[in-house]
Amino acid sequence: MKNRLRVLRAEREWSQADLAERLEVSRQSVNAIETGKFDPSLPLAFKLARLFETTIEGIFTDESQG
């Protein structure tokens, strides 16, 4: 699943470690989500949306929806 995590993180000048700390997950998780290798659970997706003050759709793009 494509996402804008890297952009949103860069806008706030947060490192992957900073974001991981805010989300209470490992940096490996943030990296895997950012690179599209791992899709987060719905609770974590909501947590991301709250953190970046946007919606889940504002962060993630469903690639099957052309």
Added chain:
Amino acid sequence: MEREINDSALSRYKKRMFVLVVVLALVSQLDFWEFIRHHPTGALAYLLAALPALPFIGIMATYGLYVAELRDELVRTVAKTSLLWSIVATLSVTTLWGFLEMLANAPHLQPLLVLPIFGIFLGIATALVNRRYE
């Protein structure tokens, strides 16, 4: 912070494993001593022979608890996926070996070796699955 996320689960896992290994060592020693000295038979022999298996079952349950207590969902996913792959690999190898024993007179594989074989596959699977997310 990153280490703290899963360290509490790992710490509990290590403590439980330590207790179980100590129990396993004690039970095995007492059990073997009982068999050598008193040569139990019948139901008592079955009961005593089954005792050392209990800590092993506990070790497997402890690993399951560890996976359930992991807070980081990526690490938990890696653990669950690795478990599935290692179960598939162990069942495949033991099934294959069963046919080799039955039809080609291959040496007998002790059922007690299945757990260490599973442990080896779990280690390999964890390393491979982890690489997928690096």
